[in-house]
Amino acid sequence: MATKVHMEALSPTMEEGRLVKWTKHEGDAVKSGDTLAEVETDKAVMELVARADGQLLQVLVPEGTTVPVGNIVAWIGKPGEKIDGTGGGEPAAAAPKPAPAAAAPAAKAPAPSPVPVAAAADATRVRASPLAKRIAKEAGVDLKLVQGSGPGGRVIKRDVEGAPTSPAATVAAPAPRTGVPYEDVPLTQIRKTIAKRLAASIGPIPHFFLTTEIDMERAAEAREALGEKVSFNDIVIKAVALALVQHRACNAWFQEDHIRYWNEVHIGMAVAIEDGLITPVIRNADLKNLRQIGAESRELAGRARTRRLKPEEYTGATFSVSNLGMFDIDQFTAVINPPEAGIVAIGTIVAKAVPDGDRVVVRRRLRVTMSCDHRVIDGATGAAYLKTLKQMLENPLAMLL
Numbered sequence: 001m002a003t004k005v006h007m008e009a010l011s012p013t014m015e016e017g018r019l020v021k022w023t024k025h026e027g028d029a030v031k032s033g034d035t036l037a038e039v040e041t042d043k044a045v046m047e048l049v050a051r052a053d054g055q056l057l058q059v060l061v062p063e064g065t066t067v068p069v070g071n072i073v074a075w076i077g078k079p080g081e082k083i084d085g086t087g088g089g090e091p092a093a094a095a096p097k098p099a100p101a102a103a104a105p106a107a108k109a110p111a112p113s114p115v116p117v118a119a120a121a122d123a124t125r126v127r128a129s130p131l132a133k134r135i136a137k138e139a140g141v142d143l144k145l146v147q148g149s150g151p152g153g154r155v156i157k158r159d160v161e162g163a164p165t166s167p168a169a170t171v172a173a174p175a176p177r178t179g180v181p182y183e184d185v186p187l188t189q190i191r192k193t194i195a196k197r198l199a200a201s202i203g204p205i206p207h208f209f210l211t212t213e214i215d216m217e218r219a220a221e222a223r224e225a226l227g228e229k230v231s232f233n234d235i236v237i238k239a240v241a242l243a244l245v246q247h248r249a250c251n252a253w254f255q256e257d258h259i260r261y262w263n264e265v266h267i268g269m270a271v272a273i274e275d276g277l278i279t280p281v282i283r284n285a286d287l288k289n290l291r292q293i294g295a296e297s298r299e300l301a302g303r304a305r306t307r308r309l310k311p312e313e314y315t316g317a318t319f320s321v322s323n324l325g326m327f328d329i330d331q332f333t334a335v336i337n338p339p340e341a342g343i344v345a346i347g348t349i350v351a352k353a354v355p356d357g358d359r360v361v362v363r364r365r366l367r368v369t370m371s372c373d374h375r376v377i378d379g380a381t382g383a384a385y386l387k388t389l390k391q392m393l394e395n396p397l398a399m400l401l
Helices: 130-139 165-169 188-201 217-226 231-247 292-305 379-394
Strands: 003-006 017-024 036-041 045-049 056-058 066-067 071-079 207-215 250-256 259-261 267-269 270-271 276-278 317-324 340-345 350-356 359-373
Touching: 017 188, 045 130, 130 217, 188 276, 217 231, 217 359, 217 379, 231 267, 231 292, 231 317, 231 340, 231 379, 250 379, 267 292, 340 379, 359 379
Parallel strands: 267 317, 317 340
Antiparallel strands: 003 071, 017 036, 017 066, 036 045, 056 071, 207 359, 250 259, 270 276, 340 359, 350 359
8 A cells, every 4th residue: 555755743843844855756766764855844954754665656745845744745655556646635735747738837837926927036036045035136146147055956145145246236236126016035934933933932921131241351361272163152151051050040941830940951052044043052061161062063053054953953952042242233132942941142242441440441341131031030040140150251260171
């Protein structure tokens, strides 16, 4: 009997997946465990594998289609075996392929999006991320001439950067009006997830915020002594983790009917990627030295940007760090990533004139804001944690040992 291939839940929070690329095609022999397709989840690009031996009899879902978890996307069976091509009555994302004698596909293909036909500019006829389209439009890059390196040949940010601009675009700075007032761009899987999680965080969770300013002179000296392989962010992650060991009340998850206080410290490190944000996890960060944290954070951030993280590498954080210092942001408030009870937002290090006895000196200073879930962390509890974090960053010698 033929076996149905379902869209599987390839990450803990996945509700639907976009089929990026079929790595097996109709008629190919497959074995259980073989990769059938690449699927873009809410966090990464994952592999959809075969659960049976046989031949890939029919593909029901074309590349680029978004499919709910549980839907049938293909059939595996014996060569020549008859199947229910409609997916056994379950909703399928695409109808079976038409017979060769059918009318020309161009005449039957539905409009891909609600964008008015008149709005079909060069950028919308190419598979490209929204950010790549915007950059291309501003820079005057013809996306049809750009080779995509993203999933399924999708044009992404790095493909557009450095691409030659068209002669017409270099003459006039503003883009010419097309007569169409707007363009609708479908949400990516990760952007859909970000929208849902923000609604589940900033609305239901009673946030409050605490801000402190930290003298970073000694931390800067320590970083310079350790060399280029250790960043300020690595030092912050280590300090955040060690401070949580002393303040277990902040290293917690809010659950429906209880609070889970963690004995282990796993730090979520917010990383900006092309379509949004993801938080790879530095596990047991309190037990690792700065060079270990630096190597691991660079490895995880690199694979996060190429959407190659495994689910266990971006789930299970007990507390998070979000750093916008590299963008010259002095101070900001971060949204808590549930079920975690707290997150610290790191600004840029700024040289400031500060009093030192009867004189004024210039010191490197850092503003840190902690977002707290008031259901778990009280004001005094959060303030005590920030005080410990400040002490560690201002006197990092013990932390470096």
